[in-house]
Amino acid sequence: MGDDSSRSAVPATFPRIWAVIAAIPAGTVLSYGEVARRAGLPRRARLVAQALRAVPDAMPLPWHRVLRSDGRIAFPADSLGFREQCNRLRSEGVEVSATGRVRLAAAAMSLDELLWRP
DNA sequence: TCGATGACACATT
DNA sequence: AAATGTGCCATCG
Numbered sequence: 001m002g003d004d005s006s007r008s009a010v011p012a013t014f015p016r017i018w019a020v021i022a023a024i025p026a027g028t029v030l031s032y033g034e035v036a037r038r039a040g041l042p043r044r045a046r047l048v049a050q051a052l053r054a055v056p057d058a059m060p061l062p063w064h065r066v067l068r069s070d071g072r073i074a075f076p077a078d079s080l081g082f083r084e085q086c087n088r089l090r091s092e093g094v095e096v097s098a099t100g101r102v103r104l105a106a107a108a109m110s111l112d113e114l115l116w117r118p
Numbered sequence: 119t120c121g122a123t124g125a126c127a128c129a130t131t
Numbered sequence: 132a133a134a135t136g137t138g139c140c141a142t143c144g
Binding site for chain 3: 120121122123124126127128129130131
């Protein structure tokens with residue numbers, strides 16, 4: 001019956017990936033690999049990338065908190081997406097180098113600071 | 119079915 | 132820090 005599998009064609013893994021990304025606290029960042037791992041999809045970082053491309057515009061997702069494993073923004077430095085991600089991260093207090101590099105440890109630490117003090 | 123592609127990861131150099 | 136090569140996996144023509 002209602003076989004809509006030929007119409008929407010949204011992989012079952014996407015919603016899980018989106019949920020993980022939505023759960024990333026402001027001011028912190030995660031790598032594609034980490035997101036995949038937390039979504040129960042180890043070694044599928046590239047699938048995370050595809051899931052991000054497929055995010056409906058109506059869905060507000062903190063996509064800017066997802067970086068490469070080396071702490072770099074995945075977009076080319078001259079692209080619009082790069083600048084947008086840069087701005088969003090800095091708005092949350094994350095330090096981003098001119099080349100788009102972020103210290104993952106430092107970003108994770110910013111949350112610790114909040115919890116560290118009483 | 120096969121080959122090319124991609125908002126990646128990892129090891130080496 | 133940056134460049135290169137290899138591995139992975141779903142999607143597409």
